[in-house]
Amino acid sequence: MPPQSHRELTVWQKAVDLACEVYRLTRQMPNEEAYRMSGQIIRCSSSIAANIAEGNARGTRRDYAHFISIARGSAAELETFLIIIRRLRLAPSDQIDDLLHQADEISRMLNALRSRLKNSGNGPSSLIPNP
Structure with a gap:
């Protein structure tokens, strides 16, 4: 049965997990980064899940695809x-590598979802199966 809510989408669940991991990462970064890099990565990581949710709540596949594109941009x-954080050595490389892997997986899932939205017929956006 297709998901009726964004909360049922695997990609949304993974995006929320990623945002939580990013919050944890920022707690480990130097204090002087609290209002610089930390704020930026918190905003863009939480934007991924938020745009998936907003797109799912829209009434058309075209709108849904648009918000998935925005989520892809936030992932990038x-x-x-x-x-940049890894190059500046503001956090452990292994932790950054894990987050990069998660972000890459989510980006691939978003690409697949967007492709399905673009290539399928018209209808409610909530009828899209998990990517």
């Missing part, structure tokens, strides 16, 4: 910040 933004 997060990836960029994580690479």
Whole structure:
């Protein structure tokens, strides 16, 4: 049975998990980064799940695909910040690598979902199966 809520989407669940891990990471970063890099990665990581949810709540596949595109952009933004954090050695590399892996998996799932939205017929957005 197709999901009726964004909360049932595996990609949304993974995006929420990623955002929580990013919050945990920022707690370990130096204090001077609290209002610089930390704020940026918290915003873009939480934006991934938020845009999946908002897109799912929209009435058309076109709108849903648009918000999935925004979520993809936020995932790319997060990836960029994580690479900068690793290069600056603001967090352990293994922790950053794990987050990058999660972000990559979510990005691939978003690509698949967007492709399905673009290539399927019209109808309610909540009828899209888990990617």
